[in-house]
Amino acid sequence: MARTAGSHSGITGPRVRAAALKLFARQGFAAVSMREIARDVGVQVGALYNYTADKQSLLFDLMHSHLDELLTASSDDPQSDPLSRLQHFVEFHVHFHHDRPDAVFIAYMELRNLSAENFARIEGLRRAYEDRLETILKAGVASGDFVVPDTKIAMRAVIAMLTGINTWFRPDGRLSLDDITAQYWQMVRKAVSA
Amino acid sequence: MARTAGSHSGITGPRVRAAALKLFARQGFAAVSMREIARDVGVQVGALYNYTADKQSLLFDLMHSHLDELLTASSDDPQSDPLSRLQHFVEFHVHFHHDRPDAVFIAYMELRNLSAENFARIEGLRRAYEDRLETILKAGVASGDFVVPDTKIAMRAVIAMLTGINTWFRPDGRLSLDDITAQYWQMVRKAVSA
């Protein structure tokens, strides 16, 4: 099992992505240099270009795989009643976002560092996710379970409210994530009810 | 009214701040160079340092005056009933933030580019604003008008929901700001009611 000269590991690629994720989230895309990522991984800067065409592709890949994962992980059962579907969405959203704060942060904050084409792809994926919530809200309005004048507005309000948890939640805080999720669910439920 | 040699205008200071506000919001603090700000103002880079000690002070000043203005502009009448006070807060918040999207964006996105000391000052001002909303919620809980298990959680949910409007609102969109404000107010009202 021969190795080429400088190959010290078969997992440099994932480590590059992990380092970039951490550093972009902590300092912002523009404030992180390729040298800094290389130092974090433990290689020289030239080696990074075996794993990414350039710095912006690295950012795009991180955002893209985050949103891919979000769409894959989220589920909805159109046969259930709208209230149960909405509760499931709320609980899923909070926990999924809680589990990957760095990716969430980057996906919201670094959109302007994408090229126009990459931006359009990311926005398309985000819209697909948001559509799932709006579909639930529409079903609830149709069935009479929910009362909202505009499902798109309500969808945005709910998403912003839930995602905002990531900006202040601390695991050693006063309330557990489950307590917080329960309170948010009650607020969402009341906000869209009659 | 003599002028010193290169003085072409008495309002360079405000123009530096306006250019920095616009560029920081559009590209991010780290991605904007002092040369770029100077070009936007129409001076050479050296001249900027007559108006700011360094780049970070410029950012801090923008955030600080934004939050100062926010605290000055917001008002609350403790004699009114909690529901009216909450409605007033919601309408004020939405309109104030709508009117200055660049400053709002910077105040949320560029916190990590502040020194520890500057960060603490900005966070203190933000907390003071948030306390005003929490005070209203507490009054409503005490009077029985509102039912929320935790006023701090509810406060954060309301702030995130309202501030989120800035991320998607477009003046040429489907709904007017007043329509949107009315819908958000109904959702907030229901979310904190019994």
Add this chain to the structure above:
DNA sequence: GTCTATATAGTGATAGAC
């Protein structure tokens, strides 16, 4: 696959002339 070395350009900030 990783290294070193380098090309080319840009960075924040300052000094001193006017």
Add this chain to the structure above:
DNA sequence: GTCTATCACTATATAGAC
């Protein structure tokens, strides 16, 4: 108050050795 010139660094990305 603004200019020009400059210092000392840092940036992304690539070439070619191993």
